[in-house]
Amino acid sequence: MLAKRIIPCLDVTDGRVVKGVNFIDLIDAGDPVEIAKKYNDQGADELTFLDITASSDNRGLIIDIIERVAEQVFIPLTVGGGVREINDIRTLLNAGADKVSINTAAIHNPSLVSQASQKFGSQCIVVAIDAKKMNNHWEVFTHGGRNPTGINAVSWAKEMVNRGAGELLITSMDRDGTKSGFDNDLNSSISSEVDVPIIASGGVGNLDDLVNGILKGKADAVLAASIFHFGEFTIEEAKKHMRENFIEVR
Amino acid sequence: MIAIVDYGMGNLRSVYNAFRKVSPNLKVCVTSDQKIIQSADRIVFPGQGAMPDCVRELANRNLTETIINAAKNKPFLGICIGLQMLNDFSEEGGVSGLGIIPGQVRKFKTKNHFNKVPHMGWNEVYRKKNHFMWNGINNNERFYFVHSYFVQLKDQSLSAAETIYEHPFCCAVSKDNIFAVQFHPEKSSLAGLQLLKNFTRWSI
Numbered sequence: 298m299l300a301k302r303i304i305p306c307l308d309v310t311d312g313r314v315v316k317g318v319n320f321i322d323l324i325d326a327g328d329p330v331e332i333a334k335k336y337n338d339q340g341a342d343e344l345t346f347l348d349i350t351a352s353s354d355n356r357g358l359i360i361d362i363i364e365r366v367a368e369q370v371f372i373p374l375t376v377g378g379g380v381r382e383i384n385d386i387r388t389l390l391n392a393g394a395d396k397v398s399i400n401t402a403a404i405h406n407p408s409l410v411s412q413a414s415q416k417f418g419s420q421c422i423v424v425a426i427d428a429k430k431m432n433n434h435w436e437v438f439t440h441g442g443r444n445p446t447g448i449n450a451v452s453w454a455k456e457m458v459n460r461g462a463g464e465l466l467i468t469s470m471d472r473d474g475t476k477s478g479f480d481n482d483l484n485s486s487i488s489s490e491v492d493v494p495i496i497a498s499g500g501v502g503n504l505d506d507l508v509n510g511i512l513k514g515k516a517d518a519v520l521a522a523s524i525f526h527f528g529e530f531t532i533e534e535a536k537k538h539m540r541e542n543f544i545e546v547r
Numbered sequence: 548m549i550a551i552v553d554y555g556m557g558n559l560r561s562v563y564n565a566f567r568k569v570s571p572n573l574k575v576c577v578t579s580d581q582k583i584i585q586s587a588d589r590i591v592f593p594g595q596g597a598m599p600d601c602v603r604e605l606a607n608r609n610l611t612e613t614i615i616n617a618a619k620n621k622p623f624l625g626i627c628i629g630l631q632m633l634n635d636f637s638e639e640g641g642v643s644g645l646g647i648i649p650g651q652v653r654k655f656k657t658k659n660h661f662n663k664v665p666h667m668g669w670n671e672v673y674r675k676k677n678h679f680m681w682n683g684i685n686n687n688e689r690f691y692f693v694h695s696y697f698v699q700l701k702d703q704s705l706s707a708a709e710t711i712y713e714h715p716f717c718c719a720v721s722k723d724n725i726f727a728v729q730f731h732p733e734k735s736s737l738a739g740l741q742l743l744k745n746f747t748r749w750s751i
Contacts (some may be wrong), residue, residue, distance in 0.1 A: 299662075299712060300669045300689060337736070342669055368564050373691060373734050390558045395734065418557065418596030420665055420693045463665055463693075494663040517663055547669040547689050 300547040301511050302342035302518035303535055304375075304496060305525045307332060310350045312358040316526045326526055333366045336525070339532035341372065342547055345398070345466075345520060348378030360392045367393025377425055377466075386413050390421060398466055400425040401439045404446055407460060414461025423496075424462040426450055428483055429470040435483050442470030454487045465491065466520065468499040476502025476523075484514035496520050504530060504538040511544050548574040549747065550587035552614065554605045555579075557595025562626070565733040566591075569744040581613045589746065590617045592727075594628025598652065598696070599640030601628050611645065618647050618725055622749050625727025630720060631698060633727055639696050648720055648727070649701035655713055665695045666712045672719065672730065675706045680719075680726050680745045688738045690730035692718075697729065724751040 307314050307329060314332050315323040326332065333344055344366070348359040356379060363376060376389045377398030386397045397417075403410050403424050414422045427442055428435040428450035435450035454465055467487055469480035479497045488495050494517035497510040501521040510519045524530050536546045549566060551559050559577050566575045576583055584590065592614060594601045605611050617623060618633070625633055634644040637652035644652070655664045669689040674681060697716040700706055707726065708719035718729040726746070732739035 298671065299666065299692075302668050367561060368567075371561070371565055371568070371734060371740060372736055373693075391560065393558070393560050393564070395558075395561065419695075420595070420667070464667065489660055492657045492660050492664050494665070494667050517668070 298545045300342070300545050301516075301539065302496075303507070303532055303539075303546070304343045304345050304518055304520045305336045305341050305532065306345045306347055306498070306520050306522040308347050308349050308522065309359060309362060310348070311355050312362060315349070316523065329362045330365045330369060333370045336532060337370045337372055340536060340547065341532050342518070343373040343375060344370065345375040345377065348376065350379070360388060363389065363392040363394050375423060377423070382409070383412060383416065386417060390417060394421075396421045396423050396464070398423040398425045400427065403457065404437065404439055404448070407456065410457055410460040410462055414463065419461045419463035422462055423464045423466055424457040425466040425468065426454060426457070427468045427470050428480075430480070430483070435486070438470055442473070450483065451486050451490055454491055458491045458493050462493060464494050464496065466496045466498055470499070472500025473498075475500055478502065478506040479510040479514050479516070479519075481509055481514035484510065484516050488515035488517075494518065504535055507535055508539055508542045508544065511539070512542070548576060548587050549589045549591060550584045551575065551577045551591040551593065552584060552610065553577045553579045554601070554608050554610055556601045556604055556628070557593065559593055561733045562591060562593055565740060565743050566747070569740050570747045573747055579608050579610065581610065584610070584613050584617055587617075587621070589622045589624070590614075591624045591626065591746075592618075592629040592632070593626045594632055596628065597639060598628055598631055598637045598644070599642045601632055602642050602644065605632075615645055615647065618645075621724055622746065622751055623725045623727075624746050625720075625725070626733070627694060627729060627731060630727035630729050631696060633720070633725070634698055637696065647725070648705060648722060651699045652696045653699050654696050657713075662713050665693050667693045669735075670710045670712060670730075672708045672710055674708050676721065678707050678721050678726070679749050680707070680721070680742055682745050683741045684738050690718075690728075690732065690735040690739060692730045694729060
């Protein structure tokens with residue numbers, strides 16, 4: 298049976314992995330290659346790198362990181378953050394990324410998703426959707442939840458899949474950083490409307506949250522950062538807990 | 548020398564990296580040069596994206612015949628679309644394949660968005676026959692898949708392994724000097740690396 302995936306997310310800036318709460322008070326968490334290897338050894342199913350470099354001067358560093366990780370870690374690698382045009386995608390794939398995640402650029406220019414999936418194949422195009430609850434629906438936001446777009450998240454998800462997204466990464470801006478669990482209503486609303494796999498993100502505080510993300514949120518994969526970075530839980534512990542809850546894991 | 552055939556479809560760096568990892572002393576070329584492919588001891592035939600594009604790009608580089616010939620007599624490893632291309636025909640775009648393996652390529656059908664397409668992630672590979680390529684790999688081992696189409700063989704005896712998604716499907720084909728897999732060994736951690744290592748040592 299196909300296993301549900303656990304994906305640790307590494308925030309990267311200026312060539313280093315950092316950890317912090319809501320991108321404030323960033324602490325150096327170490328060398329990206331070493332951390333990637335550690336998660337790989339613990340049984341991570343994929344790795345996601347989020348480039349949070351603010352200045353465009355240092356954007357090239359993510360390329361160097363992906364090249365170095367791809368030489369030593371043989372599981373799928375996704376890279377997101379600051380992807381604006383076809384050439385950004387090509388550069389990341391050539392460096393060794395298997396998938397590239399597009400967020401804000403998809404909203405400014407939805408045809409980027411169509412072009413990218415035609416050029417490189419849907420399998421490597423992930424669309425990241427940041428959503429916030431508004432009354433009885435969810436709205437897509439950009440810039441870390443600061444800018445509303447007026448777009449309904451569920452219809453946006455469907456449009457992105459129609460344009461060729463091979464996977465969706467759904468982050469609840471209400472839950473991100475709160476450790477109160479995924480927004481499972483949001484995730485299941487999208488999962489039951491699209492054919493492609495969805496990754497739940499934002500809000501994991503304990504291992505039950507991962508279980509609920511699969512069982513209640515109908516996600517195909519769960520992404521978490523802080524519970525793994527701060528050493529609260531290992532990937533092995535997360536998988537053991539999921540297995541105890543009858544979720545198929547690797 | 549191992550030639551990884553580059554016909555412009557997808558990133559071959561991870562395949563290259565994986566061979567460097569398992570056999571640091573072996574010469575590995577990522578190439579679209581007919582002569583290098585002809586003189587290589589072993590051929591890796593990958594593929595990514597849509598099969599109609601792969602068929603077209605292979606032809607644009609005048610490599611179709613080169614691949615058909617290479618598949619006749621030396622260790623030949625197909626990966627993902629590289630497996631699908633060996634078949635007669637694909638539902639994807641209604642194109643003909645290379646006709647090396649009798650079979651068809653069909654699309655997964657999803658019911659009520661339950662089983663997602665693409666079939667993406669780590670799934671179990673159930674062995675249908677013993678083969679040198681499985682050395683050191685457990686039966687039922689998980690490998691990493693990402694694909695929306697699967698191979699339906701005419702001759703079931705060519706199936707080296709099956710995986711279940713919606714229904715059982717053939718995920719590895721073996722015929723004489725050919726071994727071809729639907730999953731991505733270069734992204735399948737230790738088991739995948741073991742399979743690639745076996746390929747570097749497989750003598751036919």
